[in-house]
Amino acid sequence: xQWTSVAAVALLAHSAAAQNMLRFACSQLVVDRVDPLVDPGxxxxxxxxxxxxxxxxxxTMDPATHDLPxxxxxxxxxxxxxxxxxxxxxxxxxxxxxTYIRVPQTGNGGPQGQLVNKGGLDVYYIPSGKVxxxxxxxxxxxxxxxxxxxxKVQSGSICHRCWTSTNDNNFVGxxxxxxxxxxxxxxxxxCKMIRQTIIFPTCWDGKNLDSPDHKSHVSYSGQGxxxxxxxxxxxxxxxxQIMYEVMWDVSNFADKxxxxxxxxxxxxxxxxxxxxxxxxxxxxxxxxDSLQQAMDKNCNLNKDCxxxxxxxxxxxxxGACNVKQQAPExxxxxxxxxxxxxxxxxx
Numbered sequence: 001x002q003w004t005s006v007a008a009v010a011l012l013a014h015s016a017a018a019q020n021m022l023r024f025a026c027s028q029l030v031v032d033r034v035d036p037l038v039d040p041g042x043x044x045x046x047x048x049x050x051x052x053x054x055x056x057x058x059x060t061m062d063p064a065t066h067d068l069p070x071x072x073x074x075x076x077x078x079x080x081x082x083x084x085x086x087x088x089x090x091x092x093x094x095x096x097x098x099t100y101i102r103v104p105q106t107g108n109g110g111p112q113g114q115l116v117n118k119g120g121l122d123v124y125y126i127p128s129g130k131v132x133x134x135x136x137x138x139x140x141x142x143x144x145x146x147x148x149x150x151x152k153v154q155s156g157s158i159c160h161r162c163w164t165s166t167n168d169n170n171f172v173g174x175x176x177x178x179x180x181x182x183x184x185x186x187x188x189x190x191c192k193m194i195r196q197t198i199i200f201p202t203c204w205d206g207k208n209l210d211s212p213d214h215k216s217h218v219s220y221s222g223q224g225x226x227x228x229x230x231x232x233x234x235x236x237x238x239x240x241q242i243m244y245e246v247m248w249d250v251s252n253f254a255d256k257x258x259x260x261x262x263x264x265x266x267x268x269x270x271x272x273x274x275x276x277x278x279x280x281x282x283x284x285x286x287x288x289d290s291l292q293q294a295m296d297k298n299c300n301l302n303k304d305c306x307x308x309x310x311x312x313x314x315x316x317x318x319g320a321c322n323v324k325q326q327a328p329e330x331x332x333x334x335x336x337x338x339x340x341x342x343x344x345x346x347x
Contacts (some may be wrong), residue, residue, distance in 0.1 A: 002162070003209060004331040008163070009236070011116050012058050013092040017070070018344045019124045019127070019227070020097060020125075020127075020298040020299065020300035020301075021124055021125060021127065021301070022079075022123075022124065022125040022289060022299060022300070022302075023112055023115070023122065023123075023302060024077060024079060024115065024122065024123055024301070024302035024312070025077070025087060025107055025108075025116055025117040025120065025123075025126050025300045025302065025315070025318075026053060026077035026078070026117060026120045026122070026123055026171045026318070027052065027054035027075055027076045027077075027117040027118040027119060027315070027318055027319040028051075028076065028105075028117075028119030028200075028322070028323070029034055029049050029051045029052050029053060029054075029057060029076040029085075029112050029120075029154050029321060029322060030051050030073055030322060030323045030324070030325055031048060031049070031051070031090060031102070031119075031145075031201040031325070031331050032048070032049060032051060032325045032326055032327055033045050033047070033049070033060075033325075033327040033329065033339055034049070034059045034326050034327055035087075035207050036057070036058065036059055036060055036061035036224040036283070037047060037061075037139055037141060037214055037283065038141070038145075038199055038279045038281070040059065040060050040061065040062070040153070041059055041060050042059065043059060043290075043326055043327040043343075044327045044329075044342070044343065045273075045327070046089045046271070046340065047145065047269075047340060048089070048270035048302050048338075048339045049087045049088065049089060049090065049264035049270070050088060050089075050090050050105070050119065050120065050121070050188070050329060051085060051086070051146055051280075052076050052077060052085070052086050052087065052121060052123075053075055053076060053077055053082070053083060053084050053085035053086050053088040053215050053283075053285065054068050054069075054071075054074075054075045054082075054083030054084065054085055054121045054285050055073060055074050055075070055076075055321055055322075055323050056068055056072040056083065056285075057085045057255055058276040058325060058326065058327050060217070061085075061283065063136075063137035063139065063209060063210065064137070065118070065141070065233060067282070068083045068084065068085070068284075068285030069081075069287040070152075070253040071290060072285070074317075074318075074320075074321035075313075075318060076120065076319070076321040076322070077123065077318055078302045078312050078313055078318055079193075079204065079290075079302075079310050079311065079312060079313070080310075080311040080312075081286055081287045081288075081290040081291075081309070081310055081311065082210055082285070082286050082287075082290075082291075082315030083269070083285040083286070084282065084284050084285035084286060085281075085283045085285060086121065086123055086244060086280070086282055087119065087147065087276065087280070087281045088196070088198065088244060088278070088279065088280050088281075089265060089269040089270045089271060089279060090102055090103075090249050090269065090270040091103040091185070091196075091239060091246075091268070091269055091270075091310070092267070092268055092269070093098040093253045093258075093264050093266055093267060094265075094268055094339060095258055095259075095266070095334075096123070096257075096258060096259060096260050096261050097301065098336075099241065099326065099332065099335060099336060100126050100336075100338055101334050101335065102331060102332060102336070103248045103250055103253075103267070103294070104106075104119070104249045104319060105117070105119045105121070105169060105247060105248060106193070106247045106249050106309050107122065107248055108122045108167060108195070108237060108245050108247045108322075109132050109168040109169030109170075109171070110166075110168070110169065110171045111171055112301055113120070113301065113302075114168065114169055114314040115302065116319075117315070117319070118315075118319045119341075121244050121245060121246045122244070122245040122246075122247075123242065123244060124225065124241070124242070124243040124244075124245070125240040125241070125291070125294070125305065126226070126227045126239075126240065126242075126243060126299075127226050127227055127240055127294070127295050128202065128226065128227025128229070128238065128241065128246055129227075129238065131189065131227075131236065131238050131239055131240050131295050132204075132237050132238065132239060133135045133239070133240065133286070133289070133292035133295060134204075134208060134239060134240075134281035134284040134285065134286075135284070137210070137322075138209045138217065138283075138284040139209065139211040139214060139281075139282060139283045139284065140200060140201070140210070140214055140217070140218050140278045140281075140282050141196050141213075141214035141215055141280070141281050141282070142157065142158065142199065142201070142215075142279060143158050143275060143277070143278050143279030143283075144257075144277065144279055145271050145273075145277050145279050146148075146271075146273075146275050146277065147276050147277050148184040148232075148272075148273055148274070148277060149276055150184055152274050152276070153183045153275075153278075153346050154220065154223065155177060155178045155181075155182075155183050155223075155238075156178075156217070156222075156223025156224050156235070157161070157198070157199040157200075157223055158177070158183065158197065158198055158199070158222065158235060158275075158279075158298060159176065159181040159182060159183060159196075159197050160181060160182055160183070160184065160185050160194055160195065160197070160275050160278075161173060161176075161180070161181045161195040162180075162186040162188055162190065162191040162194060162197065162198070162319050163192055163194065163195060163199035163247075164192055165192055165193075166192045166193060166249065167240075168193065173279065175224060175225060175226075176197040176199065176225045176243065176245070176258065176286035177199065177223070177224060178224065181185045181197070182275070183276055183278075184265075184274050184275040184276065185265060185267040185269075185274055186267075187266065187267065187274040187334055188347070189255070189256045189263040190254075190345075191250055191254070192250065192251040192254065193248060193250060194247075194248045194250055195245060195246070195247055195248075195249055196244075196245070196246040196248065196275075196278060196282035196302060197225075197243065197244070197245055198243065198244040198262075198278060198279070199217050199223075199225055199241065199242075199243045200218075200241065200242040200243070200280070200282065201215075201218035201220045201221075201228075201235075201238075201239075202220065202221050202222075202227065202228025202229075202231070202238060202241045203218060203219045203220070203221050203228065203231035203232065203235035203236070203237065203238060203239065203240075204217065204218050204219075204235055204237040204239045205217050205218070205219075205234060205236075205237070206237040206291060207237055214281075217225065218235065219231070219232055219234070219235040220237070221235075225241065225243050225301060226241075227240075227241050230243050230287045234339070236283040239321060240291070241297050242267065242282060242297055244280050248267075250267065253267075255268060257261075258329060262326060263280055266346055268338075270338060270339065270340075272338055272340060278329065283331070284347070290308060290309060290310060293307070293309060294308040294310055296308070305326075316327050327343075329343035330343075331346065
């Protein structure tokens with residue numbers, strides 16, 4: 001490992017020790033064409049999502065009546081107390097013959113230690129000073145599934161990183177969304193994994209649990225995974241900074257002879273759009289005041305935190321929490337088309 005990489009690891013490890021944060025794995029709950037935030041009540045929504053979290057997830061989830069902690073009997077995330085739902089679009093590999101296959105996911109290592117999941121993603125809650133936990137019914141969206149212009153993306157909040165090794169513990173680069181990280185999905189046969197990062201806003205208006213665009217009730221206060229800076233007057237409440245990391249394992253697709261011959265990227269999200277359309281959805285569902293306690297008591301990483309009453313489950317437990325598709329269709333194996341419009345058919 002080069003000295004610069006060692007220095008980056010040491011710096012991040014020191015930073016993690018200086019400021020505690022929750023950092024934990026969530027296994028795949030389901031891969032499904034539903035979206036209770038943007039398209040409530042709809043099956044076969046415009047594009048496919050990978051969903052993690054509490055098993056009360058369904059197509060409606062009316063915030064006035066859907067009590068995630070009360071209705072969930074398990075969670076696919078590490079902490080037993082966290083029945084929130086988190087989801088992102090799905091990355092596909094497009095072969096030169098026009099067929100598609102879903103890119104597998106793996107856990108993420110690095111200086112804070114390896115995280116174990118079955119598919120899914122890793123979640124961070126990063127405080128910056130005193131923060132106020134989300135309230136029941138709170139939800140938000142980062143990014144835009146319809147955006148195709150990388151220049152319209154806040155690159156310090158949504159990005160991709162090329163990993164030239166399949167060893168997720170061999171940390172690559174500096175802080176998230178810095179250095180050579182790109183808005184677009186890297187298209188380089190040297191990439192064996194691609195890390196996707198989605199960082200959410202850190203300031204809330206203190207009034208609205210949601211908004212029509214699922215964004216207007218919150219605001220960014222700076223860029224990067226640092227917990228955010230001083231909040232603007234219209235959004236005075238500092239909230240924990242949520243960050244998603246997805247490790248897409250593209251090692252089986254490194255042979256460029258498999259790639260499209262028209263020069264287009266072989267990697268695309270389930271909207272049939274590239275990295276500029278990357279986005280993440282969040283619906284709060286921590287039990288009681290457990291998240292507030294976790295922030296106040298400086299709970300760290302993915303470990304039990306008795307001071308806040310947090311219990312870290314074994315990967316075999318949270319990995320076994322699954323639900324059936326509500327929009328049944330084939331999403332694994334080679335597909336003749338992306339799951340868009342009518343249900344996809346097997347190639």
